[in-house]
Amino acid sequence: MRSRLTLRNAEAAPLKAIEPFSAAIFAERLLRDLKGGYRLISYFAQKTGGQNARLYAVIAYDDDGLLRVAATDVAGAFESLTTDTPQAHLFEREIFEQTGLVPKGHPWLKPVRFTGASPEGMGVMKFHRVEGAAVHEVAVGPVHAGIIEPGHFRFQCEGETVLHLDTALGYQHRGVERSLKGGPDKRSIHYIETLAGDTTIGHATAWCQALESLAGVDISFRARGIREIALELERLANHVGDIGALAGDIGFLPTAAWCGRLRGDFLNMTAVICGNRFGRGLVRPGGVAFDLAKSQVADILNRLNEAHEGLDAAVPMLFDSPSVLSRFEETGRLSIHHAVDLGLVGPAARACGIEHDVRKNFTRRPEPSTRFTISTWSTGDVFARGMVRWLEIQRSIAYVRDRIRGLPEDGSMRPMKPPRNAHVAVSLVEGWRGEICHTAITGADGKLALYKVVDPSFHNWMGLAVAMRGQQISDFPLCNKSFNLSYCGHDL
Amino acid sequence: MGLIDILLARAKQGHRTIGYPKNPPVLPELFQGRPIVRPELCRSGCGKCADVCPTGAITLPTHIKNPELLLFATSDDAGGGDDTLSLDVGRCIFCGECEKVCGDKAIEFTKEHRMAASSREALKLSGETYEMAKALDKKALKVFGRSLKLRQVSAGGCNACEADINVLNTVVFDLGRFGIQFAASPRHADGLLITGPVTKNMELALRKTWDAVPEPKIVIAVGACAINGGLYAGHAETRSGIPSWLKVDLYIPGCPPHPITILDGLLRLLGKLDE
Ligand code: SF4
Numbered sequence: 001m002r003s004r005l006t007l008r009n010a011e012a013a014p015l016k017a018i019e020p021f022s023a024a025i026f027a028e029r030l031l032r033d034l035k036g037g038y039r040l041i042s043y044f045a046q047k048t049g050g051q052n053a054r055l056y057a058v059i060a061y062d063d064d065g066l067l068r069v070a071a072t073d074v075a076g077a078f079e080s081l082t083t084d085t086p087q088a089h090l091f092e093r094e095i096f097e098q099t100g101l102v103p104k105g106h107p108w109l110k111p112v113r114f115t116g117a118s119p120e121g122m123g124v125m126k127f128h129r130v131e132g133a134a135v136h137e138v139a140v141g142p143v144h145a146g147i148i149e150p151g152h153f154r155f156q157c158e159g160e161t162v163l164h165l166d167t168a169l170g171y172q173h174r175g176v177e178r179s180l181k182g183g184p185d186k187r188s189i190h191y192i193e194t195l196a197g198d199t200t201i202g203h204a205t206a207w208c209q210a211l212e213s214l215a216g217v218d219i220s221f222r223a224r225g226i227r228e229i230a231l232e233l234e235r236l237a238n239h240v241g242d243i244g245a246l247a248g249d250i251g252f253l254p255t256a257a258w259c260g261r262l263r264g265d266f267l268n269m270t271a272v273i274c275g276n277r278f279g280r281g282l283v284r285p286g287g288v289a290f291d292l293a294k295s296q297v298a299d300i301l302n303r304l305n306e307a308h309e310g311l312d313a314a315v316p317m318l319f320d321s322p323s324v325l326s327r328f329e330e331t332g333r334l335s336i337h338h339a340v341d342l343g344l345v346g347p348a349a350r351a352c353g354i355e356h357d358v359r360k361n362f363t364r365r366p367e368p369s370t371r372f373t374i375s376t377w378s379t380g381d382v383f384a385r386g387m388v389r390w391l392e393i394q395r396s397i398a399y400v401r402d403r404i405r406g407l408p409e410d411g412s413m414r415p416m417k418p419p420r421n422a423h424v425a426v427s428l429v430e431g432w433r434g435e436i437c438h439t440a441i442t443g444a445d446g447k448l449a450l451y452k453v454v455d456p457s458f459h460n461w462m463g464l465a466v467a468m469r470g471q472q473i474s475d476f477p478l479c480n481k482s483f484n485l486s487y488c489g490h491d492l
Numbered sequence: 493m494g495l496i497d498i499l500l501a502r503a504k505q506g507h508r509t510i511g512y513p514k515n516p517p518v519l520p521e522l523f524q525g526r527p528i529v530r531p532e533l534c535r536s537g538c539g540k541c542a543d544v545c546p547t548g549a550i551t552l553p554t555h556i557k558n559p560e561l562l563l564f565a566t567s568d569d570a571g572g573g574d575d576t577l578s579l580d581v582g583r584c585i586f587c588g589e590c591e592k593v594c595g596d597k598a599i600e601f602t603k604e605h606r607m608a609a610s611s612r613e614a615l616k617l618s619g620e621t622y623e624m625a626k627a628l629d630k631k632a633l634k635v636f637g638r639s640l641k642l643r644q645v646s647a648g649g650c651n652a653c654e655a656d657i658n659v660l661n662t663v664v665f666d667l668g669r670f671g672i673q674f675a676a677s678p679r680h681a682d683g684l685l686i687t688g689p690v691t692k693n694m695e696l697a698l699r700k701t702w703d704a705v706p707e708p709k710i711v712i713a714v715g716a717c718a719i720n721g722g723l724y725a726g727h728a729e730t731r732s733g734i735p736s737w738l739k740v741d742l743y744i745p746g747c748p749p750h751p752i753t754i755l756d757g758l759l760r761l762l763g764k765l766d767e
Pocket of ligand 1 (some may be wrong): 501541544545548549550579583584585586587588589590591678
């Protein structure tokens, strides 16, 4: 009997536990799962010589906290599932771009990152076109007005109303995944830390969990606690910054100014732990490279209280102001139906009412004593995406406060071992943008034969596009900020 | 929420702009600033620093590369000339690994935040001296000294440099008080501030943005990636930093540089800092 492999978060198993299905059964099962409400969280191909490749799909069973890995061997082409289940659309395009395998019947097969494009060919793809006398097209980017990463947006508009938004990314493609192959080596962790620089802790934790499970190393509870604290500080800094940016975008300056400063206060708390505002150098295989002394704990708690007070004065006034509500409510609305279909993750998904959070669904045993509540809202608009962030901010502060006081004393770093050969591990972390999924496969030599990174932005860019439908084009900056997706995390 | 409430909250938030540059900056206790390289302390000649360095920032003197020469090395060999232990702070991502493995304390990270330089050569550290960034020439200062508008281009930046540049616009740093602002259009800019290793996919956009900036114009490189490609140097997907068709006027090293380091560099460029 051919079988899928069932894993928990950050658990490894021998590769041979995955027995490939025939292509037809693989597709049928995958479709059945996705139609049944389970999520496709990673889907990639490994070349096995010539035109041949093995497809791997990782499916999340959120309620059970289980991950299933299924595989099939294909040659040259495979059946596209996109028309039946849109979650697969970008994964299939990616497989096509990376391996040349053709997803048969894919409705809009085009580049994802323009790997190997000529300078003139960069960003050139078939954009969706709406025809008609009153229809016009607006092109924005790659260089934008603010200090942000590059990407290209193509709007089809009728007057001021956006009919459709197409996104061309890939400007940030630096070859990260390719460079991780053959590792781990002295450069790997730094690639991971700069993969999406604003999510250093999130991705570094996912990487370390993957390597530790491949090596069969259990890290200390203290190290886990410090990682979790750093992860929440990263979330806090970014969420606070995002709320400030939303306020700034509609000209509500008090909250914009104060959140701009408070964001820095959270970055500086991370710097109290390790010297770097983004947490560079903190999370390392085997644990954490910096321990927390009592004085640091007190320092962070002090700063946390102060920042909390500042936030209490700065944020509620935003959500209470009628002029703000009239801009936030009903803007960039996404239905839960679309969010589920597209496989959205993170605050953007929770703002549509999807109750999913790695911190709850995929906790690693034994669970920390602190109870965790998922923050959701139901309206799926800019307001909801802002509000979910505010709820998460308050819960994260409470969580850090609790966790940092009760850190166990079992050391911060344990010796690492090399990864076991021919093993597979899937590692999930709830980054501030949502679910981070790393899948690692080692070869016969114990080196990484494949390392697949799925940043939450990979799932969510399409959500922004759909949320823009029927909106005023002038609301794009606001909608874009409410998602605040990563370009380099997507482009890798 | 009425205006009164907003004003009350405003009073509570207080004045938050830092005293820098008048007062010294407040940096984290564990801050890793400019390293000091002391070749004369390198006794064992083990070469471990270069081995662990993820970006190839460390150059060893010949006698270490060829251990048999060590027998003939004099203290002169270690100290002077090009053939000496050096650390290219332009490439360095401040991981601190070299300092950890060095038993001789030949490489040590300080809390010095002033790291910007005017030339690529000045970033190659050996010994205690460091040539800090110079101000633009008189003619340029006349044009830019009191108002400098920059267009930021991220060309493969990971959003850490970008974030810590953005921070300069907050009330904490209040960049505007120095007459420096970020412009939305290259047409309104006096120069580019570039981050990222310059991906191949961004090179054309960078060139077009540069062409759109009116003369005279300057280039500022922020972060190891922009200076030299950083970790992404040598990748086929990148240009290993700002391509040679652009002449860089100011290099600000770090991964990412602390906002204070960036601010210090910008102020030096405009001749607003003395030491
Ligand atoms: S601190 Fe800089 S020079 Fe030293 S090992 Fe790290 S990157 Fe290389």
